[in-house]
Amino acid sequence: MNFWKHFHHPRAAMVLLRVTLAVLMLFHGWFKITNGISGIEAMVVKAGLPAFLAYGVFIGEVIAPLLLLVGLYVVPAALIVAINMVVALVLVHGNHFLQLSKSGGWALELQAFFLVTALVVAMGDSKHK
Secondary structure: OOHHHHHOOHHHHHHHHHHHHHHHHHHHHHHHHHHOOHHHHHHHHHOOOOHHHHHHHHHHHHHHHHHHHHOOOHHHHHHHHHHHHHHHHHHOOHHHOOOEOOOOOEOOHHHHHHHHHHHHHHHHOOOOO
16 A cells, blocks of 8 residues: 555645635735735835835735635636735845845745745646646
8 A cells, every 4th residue: 555645636735735825825915904005105106106006915915815715716816926926026025036034045935935836826727728
């Protein structure tokens, strides 16, 4: 009997990854809901963009994760999260690309993990073949 065969569940793995991404992004979205987005607005304006674009964070950190959580429009929702992460990397973390954290890891490992996870969820959705 092969013990490892009990762990081969690609569909369950994708659901677990999708739900985890959704829940972790929702924490960020909830923070924006409860504390506001004035800091994001300032960064958007500083980048020369219209301030209203800052409200897109609610799409990327609340609406898209809720869609991922319930399994609706998974590919577009995951791509929205990925775009949200690219914008965050550029606007917020642009100076951290070559930095290491205090524990020795890449300073952007969390952001990179969110971005790559969103891309994997979008690419791995079995409903769209």
